[in-house]
Amino acid sequence: MGxxxxxxxxxxxxxxxxxxxRGEQATRRTVVSGVRGRALEVGxxxxxxxxxxxxxxxxxxxxxxxxxxxxxxxHAAERGLEIELVQAGAERLPFADASFDTVFTTxxxxxxxxxxxxxxxxxxVLRPGGEFRFWEHVRPGxxxxxxxxxxxxxxxxxxxxxCCPNRRTAEAIAAAGFAIRxxxxxxxxxxxxxxxxxxxxxxx
Numbered sequence: 001m002g003x004x005x006x007x008x009x010x011x012x013x014x015x016x017x018x019x020x021x022r023g024e025q026a027t028r029r030t031v032v033s034g035v036r037g038r039a040l041e042v043g044x045x046x047x048x049x050x051x052x053x054x055x056x057x058x059x060x061x062x063x064x065x066x067x068x069x070x071x072x073x074x075h076a077a078e079r080g081l082e083i084e085l086v087q088a089g090a091e092r093l094p095f096a097d098a099s100f101d102t103v104f105t106t107x108x109x110x111x112x113x114x115x116x117x118x119x120x121x122x123x124x125v126l127r128p129g130g131e132f133r134f135w136e137h138v139r140p141g142x143x144x145x146x147x148x149x150x151x152x153x154x155x156x157x158x159x160x161x162x163c164c165p166n167r168r169t170a171e172a173i174a175a176a177g178f179a180i181r182x183x184x185x186x187x188x189x190x191x192x193x194x195x196x197x198x199x200x201x202x203x204x
Contacts, residue, residue: 006162010046010067017048024188027195028052028106031135034197037101040125042090042118043108046071050081060084060100062093090118095125102126104133107188109169111162119176123200132178135195137165137188149191165191177201 020028032052041049044061045068053059061083063069069087076083088094091114103122112118122132140146149166174180178198186193 005065005067007067010065010071013048013068014046014071017046020048027135027186027188027193031104031106031133031195034131034133035102035104036131038099039102039104040093040095040100042093042103042105042122043111044068044072044085047075049104049106050076050079050083057102060086060095062086062088062090064089090114090121092117093121093125097124098127100125100127101130102133103130106135107137107163107193109134109172110137110164110167113162115167115169115172116176119173119178123177126200129199132173132198133196134169134173134198135193136169137163137167137191138169138194139166140192170194170196173198 028049029052032049033054035054035057038058039053039060041059041061044063047061061072062085063072064087066087069085073085076085086094090108090112103126109115109118126132139149146166170180170183173196177200179201180196180198183194183196186195
């Protein structure tokens with residue numbers, strides 16, 4: 001993969017990740033502290049979630065953006081973290097079938113072009129009984145707020161490194177064959193979000 005990416009956005013994310021609100025910190029902690037066993041983060045960014053990882057897990061993270069991965073690797077070295085970081089897209093995860101106990105995303109599915117393919121890959125790499133934990137932007141519904149978000153999404157996508165905040169992410173997760181066990185609505189700034197836990201239908 002070449003150097004195509006978002007250099008300025010990576011720098012801005014690096015700065016903002018050190019100045020997050022208490023609410024965002026609490027949400028990240030809720031999502032990330034529940035991971036177990038061998039865990040995969042899809043969309044590692046610059047490593048904003050690492051502070052909330054529980055002890056004793058085996059961690060791997062992927063991101064397609066070379067500037068994100070570059071910063072993440074530097075931060076991992078600064079912290080003395082022994083973790084696996086791979087530059088790769090979510091639509092084709094470079095891991096074997098059933099190789100993770102947990103997969104998690106935070107504000108990531110809104111940036112992925114092929115969400116159905118990415119969710120199929122999440123299913124593929126999860127072990128039986130494994131969890132998919134997520135915190136994501138979502139469209140606020142069918143009314144005026146939803147249409148307003150649709151209208152601003154092209155500009156938001158351009159400014160936000162591909163972020164599409166008007167996706168129906170809960171529906172996409174269910175359509176991919178997951179059973180959603182937990183789902184909590186919230187907000188980040190003016191945008192609605194969902195936080196939840198899903199398992200592969202038929203898993204334990």
